[in-house]
Structures are given as structure tokens and as C-alpha cells.
Amino acid sequence: MRENSSKAVKHTKKKKSPGEKVFSAIVAVFLVFACLIVIYPIYYMFICSISDGYAVTRGEIWLYPKGVNLRAYEIALTYQSVMRSFKNSVQYTIVGTLIATIMTALCAYPLSRRELYGRGLFTMIITFTMFFDSGLVANYMVVSSLHLKNTIWALVLPGAVSVWYMIIMRTGFQSIPDALHESAYLDGANDLVIFWKIILPLSKATIATIVLFYAVGIWNAYIPGLLYLDDSAKYPLQLLLRNIVMSSSAAGSSATSVAADTAALGKNIKYAVIFITTLPILVVYPFAQKYFVKGAMVGSVKG
Amino acid sequence: MKRKKISRLLAIAASVSLLAGALAGCGGSSDGASSDTPASDTSSGEESAAEDESDTQETQDSTATDASDQELITVTLMRSNSAAQPTAEDNKVVQLVEQKFNIHLQLQLIPDADYTTKRSVALASADLPDIIMGVTVDELRQYAPTGEFLNLYDYQDLVSDYLGIVQADDRAAATKTYETDGGMYGFQRLEYNRIDLAPLVALRMDRVEETGLGIPTTWDELYEVMLAIKANYPDQYVFSTRNKTTYMFGQLAYAMGSGGFPCFSSSGMYYEPREDKWLYGPTKESFVPVITFLANAYADGLLDPDYATMDKDTLHEKLSNGSLSMVVDNNSFIGRVYNPALAQVDENAMFDIIAPLESKENGTKRALRYERDWTEFTCVNADTKYPERIMELLNWMYTEEGRMVTNFGEEGVDYTVEADGTIKTNPDLIAEHQNDADVFSGIQGALGVGLLSLGEYIDEALYAEVSDPIFIEQGQQIREWTQDGDINYNPAVPYFNTEEQEEVTELQQAIQNVFAAEIESYINGQKSLDDWGSLVEKLESQGTERLEELFNAAYERSKG
Numbered sequence: 113m114r115e116n117s118s119k120a121v122k123h124t125k126k127k128k129s130p131g132e133k134v135f136s137a138i139v140a141v142f143l144v145f146a147c148l149i150v151i152y153p154i155y156y157m158f159i160c161s162i163s164d165g166y167a168v169t170r171g172e173i174w175l176y177p178k179g180v181n182l183r184a185y186e187i188a189l190t191y192q193s194v195m196r197s198f199k200n201s202v203q204y205t206i207v208g209t210l211i212a213t214i215m216t217a218l219c220a221y222p223l224s225r226r227e228l229y230g231r232g233l234f235t236m237i238i239t240f241t242m243f244f245d246s247g248l249v250a251n252y253m254v255v256s257s258l259h260l261k262n263t264i265w266a267l268v269l270p271g272a273v274s275v276w277y278m279i280i281m282r283t284g285f286q287s288i289p290d291a292l293h294e295s296a297y298l299d300g301a302n303d304l305v306i307f308w309k310i311i312l313p314l315s316k317a318t319i320a321t322i323v324l325f326y327a328v329g330i331w332n333a334y335i336p337g338l339l340y341l342d343d344s345a346k347y348p349l350q351l352l353l354r355n356i357v358m359s360s361s362a363a364g365s366s367a368t369s370v371a372a373d374t375a376a377l378g379k380n381i382k383y384a385v386i387f388i389t390t391l392p393i394l395v396v397y398p399f400a401q402k403y404f405v406k407g408a409m410v411g412s413v414k415g
Numbered sequence: 416m417k418r419k420k421i422s423r424l425l426a427i428a429a430s431v432s433l434l435a436g437a438l439a440g441c442g443g444s445s446d447g448a449s450s451d452t453p454a455s456d457t458s459s460g461e462e463s464a465a466e467d468e469s470d471t472q473e474t475q476d477s478t479a480t481d482a483s484d485q486e487l488i489t490v491t492l493m494r495s496n497s498a499a500q501p502t503a504e505d506n507k508v509v510q511l512v513e514q515k516f517n518i519h520l521q522l523q524l525i526p527d528a529d530y531t532t533k534r535s536v537a538l539a540s541a542d543l544p545d546i547i548m549g550v551t552v553d554e555l556r557q558y559a560p561t562g563e564f565l566n567l568y569d570y571q572d573l574v575s576d577y578l579g580i581v582q583a584d585d586r587a588a589a590t591k592t593y594e595t596d597g598g599m600y601g602f603q604r605l606e607y608n609r610i611d612l613a614p615l616v617a618l619r620m621d622r623v624e625e626t627g628l629g630i631p632t633t634w635d636e637l638y639e640v641m642l643a644i645k646a647n648y649p650d651q652y653v654f655s656t657r658n659k660t661t662y663m664f665g666q667l668a669y670a671m672g673s674g675g676f677p678c679f680s681s682s683g684m685y686y687e688p689r690e691d692k693w694l695y696g697p698t699k700e701s702f703v704p705v706i707t708f709l710a711n712a713y714a715d716g717l718l719d720p721d722y723a724t725m726d727k728d729t730l731h732e733k734l735s736n737g738s739l740s741m742v743v744d745n746n747s748f749i750g751r752v753y754n755p756a757l758a759q760v761d762e763n764a765m766f767d768i769i770a771p772l773e774s775k776e777n778g779t780k781r782a783l784r785y786e787r788d789w790t791e792f793t794c795v796n797a798d799t800k801y802p803e804r805i806m807e808l809l810n811w812m813y814t815e816e817g818r819m820v821t822n823f824g825e826e827g828v829d830y831t832v833e834a835d836g837t838i839k840t841n842p843d844l845i846a847e848h849q850n851d852a853d854v855f856s857g858i859q860g861a862l863g864v865g866l867l868s869l870g871e872y873i874d875e876a877l878y879a880e881v882s883d884p885i886f887i888e889q890g891q892q893i894r895e896w897t898q899d900g901d902i903n904y905n906p907a908v909p910y911f912n913t914e915e916q917e918e919v920t921e922l923q924q925a926i927q928n929v930f931a932a933e934i935e936s937y938i939n940g941q942k943s944l945d946d947w948g949s950l951v952e953k954l955e956s957q958g959t960e961r962l963e964e965l966f967n968a969a970y971e972r973s974k975g
Contacts, residue, residue, distance in 0.1 A: 166756040170736035187852050193501065249539045256542050338533055342523040342544075344496065344504065351526055356498040358528035379728070381852055 154387075154394070161185065161384035168379045184384035193344065193352055194385065201331060201349040202392075208268035208330040213323050215272045216281055221307050223278075224285035225293075242275040248339070255340050266340035267348070268330070277322050284318030285311055331393055349389050356385050485517050488801055490808075491544035493523040493537070495530035497867045500856035506863025507824045516808050518801075520869075538563065543796040545805060550601055550792045552593060556910065559600035564794040565802055566598040573806040577602055577813045580872075589787070592907045592973045601792025602809050604866070607818060608874040610886060611893035612747055613784035613902055614666050614678075615768045619740040621761075622647065633773040634671055634708065637741075641717045644740045654712070654741035655719035657730040660934060663722060664696075664705065666743040671708065672777025673701035678785050678905045682923050683930065683959075684966055686906045689779075693909070693966035695959040697930060698951045704776040706947060709938050723935055737764065746893065750883035768889055771901045782902045784893070790907060793871060812871040822874040824862040838876045845881060854881040909969035919965055926957045 128136075160168045164179025172178060188194065222228050223235055246254075251270065260266040288311060296306045312319065334350040341347060496502055502524055509520045523544055525533045530549060537543055538550075538558050550558075558564065567574050581590040581603060593603060616637065623630065626643035641653045656663040658679075665676035674685030675696025687694045696702050712718040719725070719739060731748065733739045735756035749766045757764040771782040795805050811817040823830040823838060830840050844858055851857030855878055859865040866873050879887050896902045911919055933950050936942040 164759075166735070166759050169731060169752060169756045170760070171732040172736065186850070190851075191501065249536055252536050252542070253540050256540065334529070335532075338526065338529045339536055342491075342493070342525075344522075344524045347526075351529075352498075355496070355526035355528045358498075378852065 154390075157383040157387055161380050161387050163380060165378040165380045168383075184378070184380040185388070187381050188384040188388060191352075191385075193347070194349070194388065196345060197347050197349040197352045198389070200346060204264060204267050204348055205327050205330045207264060208272075209323055209326045211268050212272045212274070212277075212326045212330070213319065216274065216278045216322060216326075217307075217312070217319070219273055220278050220281035221285055221303075221311060224282045225303075226290075238275055238278070252339050261340050262343055262346065264346075267333070267336045270336065271329075271333075274326070274329075277325055281315075281318055281322055284315050288314050327396075328393065353385060353389050357382055485804065487513075487517045487519060488804065489519045489521050490546065490799075490801060490805060491521045491523060492546040492548065492869075493525060493534075493544040494548035494869070495527040496524035497527045497856075497860075499852060500860040500865075500867040502860050502863050502868045506861065506868070507829065508821055508863040508869045511820050511825060512808065516804065516811075518804060518808055543798075545796050545799040545801070546793060546809070547796070548791075548793045550794045552790050552792075552907070555593065555601050555792050555794070556595050556916075559595040559598065562797055564600040565797050565799075565806070566600055567602070567806070568597075568599055570803065570806040573803060574602075574810040577810050580605060580813055586788070588974070589907055592910050593792070594910070601794040602813075602871060604789040604791050604793070604870075605813070605872050606788050607822075607872050608876055610875045610878045610882075610890040611784075611897065612745055612890070613782060613893050613897075614744050615746060615782055615893070616670075616741065616743050616772065617746065617749055617753075617766045617768045619644075619737075620765055620767050621763045622740045630769055631772065632770070633775060634704075635775060637772055638708070638711070638717075641712070641741060642715065645715065645717055648740070651738055651740070652719040653717040654739055654743075655722045655725050655730060655733070656743055657725050657727045659725065660723050660938075661931070663709075663743075667708070668696055668702065668705045669783040670743070670771060670774075670781060671705045672774035672779035672781070673699060673705050675702070677783055681927060683926065683954075684908075684923075684962065686970075688903060693963060693970055695926070695954070695963055698954050698959050701777045703944075703947065704774065706937055707944060710940060710944055713938050714940055718938075720939070734766070737761065742766075746889045747886065749889070750885040754883075754885070767885075768892070771896060780901055782896070783905050784897065784902050785905055786907060787904045789866075789873075809871070812869075818872045818874060820864075821870040821872070822864050823877065824864055829862060840877055840880050909966060909973045911965065911969050915965055915969065919962065922958045922962045922965075926954055926959055926962065929953050929957055 156174065159175075159177040160173050161184050162180050162182065163173050163177040164181065165184070167173055167178040219238070223231060223238075225231070228234070245251075255261060255266050255270060260269065292310055292314075293306060296310055301309070332350055334348065334354050337346075337348040337351040341351075494502075502522070504522055504524065509522065513519050534547065534549065534554070537547070538554060541561075541563055543563065555564075559566075567578070571578065580586065586605075590599075590603070593599070593601075618630075618640070622644050623640055625647055626640055628636070628640050628643055631637040631640050644653050645651075656666050661676045661681055662679065665678060665680065668675045669677060669685060673696050674687060674694060675683035677685045683695045683697050684693055685696055686692075709718060713720070719733070721729070730739075730742070730744075731752050734742055734753045737757065737760065746768050749768070753766045754764075757766075771780055773780040793809060795802065795809070799805060812821050819826065823840070826832070828841065829844055830838050833839055840858065845854060848854050848857030848861065856867070858877065858881075859868055863869050865875075865877075893902060897904075929950075933942070933953075937944060937947060937950065
């Protein structure tokens with residue numbers, strides 16, 4: 113049977129029409145081009161970071177490095193705050209993702225059950241917050257009044273449940289056949305058991321996707337760190353990174369002295385810092401990609 | 416059943432642990448305060464006050480013998496932190512302040528790129544540290560009346576050194592413009608000794624030499640030189656500026672005898688010294704030579720057509736790789752960016768500034784430099800527990816001793832004063848920072864001194880030791896031109912009351928919308944300069960005369 117089917121495939125391949133071949137070629141070229149669009153900025157950043165600073169300033173680097181040296185990395189790594197902030201970011205991402213995923217799942221599950229009394233009302237109230245935000249100052253005052261400032265909780269609690277991700281997760285839970293739920297009930301399982309033993313194991317792809325969404329979101333977030341942390345020893349990496357990347361324009365806006373004018377970092381140093389800081393997420397992404405693709409499709413096809 | 420019970424217990428335990436975690440987080444801020452002491456809590460919370468006392472005890476035992484008789488206190492200070500000059504948290508200034516005043520400065524170093532956001536939120540929510548640096552004039556005027564800051568005039572005895580400087584004849588008029596409702600609510604950051612800086616015309620001297628025309632002294636001669644360079648390098652444009660169109664007008668208009676958009680301003684208003692008045696530049700007859708110069712330069716291929724979108728990096732790239740031969744910008748970029756990068760590809764290539772040019776049409780020879788001092792202020796939280804001691808500390812920064820500490824560190828350790836009075840930085844300190852991205856910034860950040868750290872009365876003498884000599888030469892040149900009256904300081908915008916400020920903002924927005932919508936078409940030739948009068952009429956119809964009236968009324972008022 114398997115032999116037959118492989119023969120069939122071979123047969124089909126042979127029968128590819130010229131039009132199909134052209135189409136495949138166009139698709140391949142398009143995909144290669146799309147890959148280059150994604151890869152080139154990272155490659156460019158890397159070759160600039162290992163090139164001579166003045167060659168970068170002159171705009172001579174675009175295909176390969178010139179005057180290769182690692183001075184930019186030496187300088188970037190002397191920023192003691194880079195490693196410290198890196199550690200902070202890892203901590204915030206792990207704790208934040210864990211809390212956010214648990215809270216989102218706990219919110220999504222009851223809202224996925226048709227028998228929940230007032231489900232529509234709860235959904236409406238929760239969804240309302242997605243469109244109407246209380247604003248920066250109000251949020252700041254709440255966090256400050258709760259004495260969360262300067263703690264990890266200021267970064268991980270206020271955004272613990274993203275309504276959008278909760279809706280994705282709820283839709284994922286809803287796609288699990290009711291029959292499984294009912295039979296578990298008949299076997300004496302309560303909601304917690306069903307949630308733990310049936311819903312979660314069947315929603316691995318959804319959860320992996322949400323974990324990835326949250327992790328990337330928390331890793332990239334700099335506004336909460338800026339607002340709620342006063343102690344630079346607790347800053348996340350992105351806050352530091354943003355400061356380094358924006359340093360030349362910040363100096364430009366207050367260029368009223370030699371000190372402010374000259375205190376701008378070379379592009380190669382900036383790129384070195386960006387490269388160092390984006391590397392972890394670049395490494396993790398491919399491994400989570402299979403879940404990401406699967407999970408992102410949740411709810412897209414009914415039935 | 417048993418399994419069901421276990422599940423329930425597990426669920427309850429999970430919920431309790433989650434709740435406990437959250438509550439622990441709530442308590443974390445106060446628990447952590449003894450070691451990390453969050454800023455705002457220190458000056459306002461009861462708990463923090465107690466912690467301060469215990470901190471005091473602990474630190475008192477370990478502090479130096481020079482400490483004053485007063486008890487050790489912790490004072491929070493918020494300021495921006497430059498990426499290029501990261502300020503060390505426990506720096507020399509912090510240590511010396513603690514020794515002298517028994518005040519432990521707890522720094523809240525906020526990333527420079529987002530300091531405006533952080534400051535705005537802190538001011539809007541009135542959740543301030545004891546000291547906040549970098550407050551703008553607008554913020555000072557907006558929040559001083561709400562009672563967020565202490566009035567320096569209520570502590571005249573404690574801030575006499577500072578008042579002595581800002582109320583001296585050379586600064587009194589400017590100081591008056593920073594008063595709000597008759598009060599003074601911030602310590603202005605002042606210059607003591609500065610390497611002079613101004614946005615001036617800089618030319619590729621090697622290319623000027625090739626033309627055989629000599630250094631231009633008038634704008635007409637400059638145009639001839641640019642045409643000659645274009646003839647030699649027909650594939651290249653000759654000049655541009657950064658930060659788009661209004662900035663370009665700011666760099667050129669005043670220097671050509673007109674004005675508008677001075678020094679990063681987005682408003683066409685400028686101070687005209689010949690008339691002792693504030694004017695809206697683009698509607699004046701004197702502006703015609705400016706727009707004509709640019710339109711001709713565009714038509715002749717001298718002005719880079721990317722000028723309208725040009726950012727700093729792109730401009731520096733073009734100047735550094737030889738694509739452009741003239742720029743109007745800060746002289747500080749020449750020695751640091753353009754010349755070293757150019758020297759690698761052509762050892763004869765070099766930019767240099769030229770003296771302010773004469774405008775035949777407007778009968779002027781002048782250029783504009785940034786405001787004297789900095790229009791940013793250090794304010795003291797009105798709710799601080801230690802108003803007198805903080806005032807005393809900030810005032811000290813403007814004394815001889817405080818100025819030296821906050822600009823050079825510790826005498827005998829970080830620097831020495833030579834017999835002739837020159838300051839010599841410890842060579843070991845320079846060597847230690849030789850491999851930093853920038854030696855000057857490296858030293859200043861480590862010590863916590865200078866403009867980008869804790870300096871309030873700025874002395875840039877350290878620059879002379881660690882910088883390209885061209886910096887210093889140009890700085891001296893600019894100082895001479897300033898003393899000769901060829902370069903003028905950009906004056907501070909006069910103070911408006913709330914109603915006036917609203918009207919000014921509205922008018923400026925409406926006028927700028929019209930200007931921005933049409934100005935490019937006059938430069939790139941889509942519209943003839945014969946129609947320039949129609950734009951002037953449109954601008955006037957938006958209220959340029961009323962705007963001038965408001966500015967001049969406020970200006971006259973500020974004269975007292």
C-alpha cells in the first residue's frame with residue numbers, strides 16, 4: 113500500500129506541468145526573497161558590529177565586514193549593566209510568563225463553558241478593558257499605591273491577563289468536543305480535574321503559543337520597567353537597549369554642549385549591544401516555532 | 416472521591432500560594448527598602464522614615480570622620496542616565512556629598528531616551544523623589560503653581576550662593592524669565608567654563624582650496640564656492656543639514672540676517688537684536704534672501720534633495736564619506752565624526768568652520784549659538800522631609816568647592832590644580848578609561864561629574880586634556896567671535912501666563928501647519944518665488960502679528 117502511494121507520488125511529480133514548475137520556481141524565489149528580508153537586517157547588524165567604526169559611519173558596510181575587530185563587543189560587554197539587566201529580563205520573563213499563562217488559562221476555561229452563568233456579561237466586562245484603557249498616569253498611581261513599585265510584581269502583575277490571548281485560549285478550549293467533558297463528568301470528575309486532566313493536555317499547542325506570545329511580549333517590554341522601577345539594578349534589558357539605541361538622537365535633542373554632542377555611541381557599538389541582547393530570543397524562537405504555527409491556527413477552522 | 420478531595424486541596428493550595436505570592440509582592444517594596452530603598456517611599460512613607468533612621472545608624476558608624484554633625488539622611492535624586500555616559504550609582508560625588516553633608520544620595524538613574532516620559536508621569540501623579548533634575552521650563556511653569564516644588568525665595572539664606580550667581584547683572588534678565596508667579600522653583604543648570612559650541616558653516620577645506628576661490632566671507636561668495644565645488648564634483652550634491660526643513664531654516668535664517676526656528680525650535684519666532692523685538696521670521700522681507708538661497712541651491716544641484724528627510728546618521732554618513740562638502744551644524748561633530756572618518760580614505764580631506772558670513776541683502780554678519788546655560792532645572796519636592804538640608808546641598812554645588820567636586824571629583828586623587836590654576840586630571844584615571852567608547856564620558860560617568868551626571872555648575876576643562884585639539888581651537892575661536900558680537904546667544908522665550916500660553920500654542924500650531932504644508936514646494940521649485948507673497952499672506956492670516964504681539968508684551972514685562 114505504502115509502495116503504491118509512493119509510486120503515485122513519483123508519478124504525480126513526473127507529471128508536473130510547465131506552468132506548475134514556473135509557479136514553484138516563483139514561489140521558491142519569493143520565499144528566498146522573504147527570508148533575505150528577514151535575515152539581512154540581522155546579518156547587517158552583525159557585520160557592522162564587527163567592522164571598523166569609521167567604515168560604518170561612512171556607510172561602506174552592506175555586504176561584508178571591513179576592518180574586522182571585536183572592539184565594539186569589548187566595549188558593549190564592559191557595560192556592567194548589560195549582564196545584570198540580562199539576568200533581570202530572564203527572571204521577569206520566566207516569572208511573568210508563568211503567572212500570565214496560569215491566570216489566562218484560569219480565566220479562559222470557565223468562559224469556554226457554555227453552562228457558566230453570566231458568561232456573556234463576564235466576557236463583555238473583560239473585553240471592555242481591551243478597548244478602553246485607564247491610561248498611563250492612572251495605572252502608575254494604582255501600582256504606586258499598592259506599593260508594587262520597584263518590585264518584580266509591578267512588571268508581571270498588571271499585565272498578567274491579556275484579553276486577546278485569553279480569547280484565543282478560550283476559543284482553543286471551546287474547540288475540544290463537549291462529549292469529552294460530559295463523559296468525564298459522568299465518570300465523576302469535577303471541573304478542576306477536567307481542566308487539569310483533559311483540557312490542558314489537549315491544548316498543548318494553544319498553551320505553547322500563548323506562552324510564546326507572553327514570553328516575547330514580556331521580554332520586549334520596556335514601558336513597565338521605565339515607569340515602575342527607579343532602581344537601575346532592576347532594569348530589564350530592553351530598557352537599557354532602548355537607551356543605547358536612542359542615545360544619538362537623545363544627545364541630538366539636547367545638543368547644547370560638547371559633552372552632550374560627543375556623548376553618542378558609535379553605530380557599531382549599538383549594533384553589538386543589539387546583537388548580544390537579541391541573540392537569546394533568536395535562539396529560542398525556532399524551537400517553539402512548531403507549536404507557534406499550530407497554536408496560531410486555533411479557532412480558525414470550525415467543526 | 417479521594418482523588419476529588421486531593422484535587423480540591425491542590426486547587427486551594429495553588430490559589431493560596433498565588434495569593435500569598437501577590438501579597439508578598441505587595442510587601443516586597445517595604446521589605447526591600449532597607450537595602451534598595453525605593454525613592455518615593457523614602458520621603459513620604461512612615462515605614463521608610465523608620466528605615467531611614469536605622470539606615471542612618473548603620474551608615475553613621477561607617478562614614479568618614481569628615482561628616483557633619485547632622486544626622487545621616489537618605490535623599491532620593493532622579494536624573495536621566497545617558498547610554499554613552501552611564502553614571503555609576505555609588506560614584507565619587509555621592510561619596511563626597513555623604514562625607515561632607517551626611518546626606519546619602521540615592522540615585523534614580525532613568526534611561527535618557529525615556530526620561531521625558533518618566534518625568535511627565537512622576538510630575539502628573541505628584542509622585543516625586545526628593546530632588547528631580549532635568550525639569551524643563553514648561554514643566555516648571557506648569558507644576559510650580561500646583562505646589563509640587565519648593566520656592567527658593569523661601570530659603571534665601573540657604574541658597575545665597577546660587578542666587579548671587581543667577582541674580583548678577585549678566586544673568587538677571589534671563590533669570591527673571593524663569594520665575595513663576597514671582598517665585599523661583601528650581602536651580603538652573605549653569606555654565607562656568609564651557610568649550611564653546613555653535614552651529615556654524617563648516618566646509619571641506621581641501622575642496623575649497625581646489626577651487627582656488629579662497630575662504631568665503633559673504634553668503635554670495637559661499638554660493639560661488641559651492642558652485643565651483645559642484646563643477647569639480649558634478650555627481651555630488653554640496654550641502655545639507657540634519658533634522659529636516661525647519662531645522663535647516665533655523666541653521667541658516669538668522670545667520671543670513673533674518674530668523675525663525677532657532678536652535679531646535681519648531682516655531683518661526685525669534686529675537687531680533689537690531690529691533691530689540693521678537694519677530695515671526697518667514698513673513699519678513701529679510702526672509703526672502705533665505706528662501707531664494709535655498710531654492711537656487713536646489714535648482715543648481717547644490718542642496719541634497721534628501722534634506723527634507725535627512726536624519727543625523729544619514730547626514731554624518733554623507734559628510735564622512737565625502738558625498739557632501741558643506742554643512743551648518745555643531746562644530747563638535749567635526750573633530751569627532753567627519754574628519755577622522757574622512758582621514759581614513761583621504762588624508763588631505765578635512766572640514767573646518769568659517770567665521771560668520773556677511774549678508775549683503777540684510778546688512779548683517781552674524782550667527783546664532785545655543786542659549787547661555789541650560790534651560791533645565793533641578794527642583795526640590797515640596798513634600799520632602801529635609802527641605803533645608805537639600806537646599807543647602809544644592810546651593811553648595813554652585814560654590815567653588817562644590818563646583819570642583821561635581822566637575823572633577825576629589826582633589827589630589829582625581830585631579831590636581833597646577834600653579835597657574837589649570838586643572839590636571841590624574842593620568843591614571845585617563846589611562847583607566849582610554850578604552851572606553853569616549854574617554855571624557857568614561858571619566859565623567861565613573862566619577863558622577865559633569866553635565867550628564869551630577870554637575871550643576873558646569874566646567875568642561877577636562878575636555879582640553881582628552882580631546883582632539885581642533886575642538887579646543889574652534890571653541891576659542893567661537894568665544895572670540897561671540898565677544899566680537901558676531902555670534903549671539905539665543906535668548907530664552909519670554910514667560911507667558913496660562914491664558915497667553917494657550918493662545919500662543921494655538922497660534923503657533925495653526926501657523927506652522929500652513930508653513931509646513933507649502934514650504935517644500937518653494938524650495939524644490941514646484942512654486943515660483945514670485946508667489947512667495949501669497950504664503951506670507953496665508954501665514955499672516957493665521958495670526959503671525961498677534962503672535963508677535965503676545966511675545967513682545969511678555970518680553971517687555973520680563974524686562975521689569
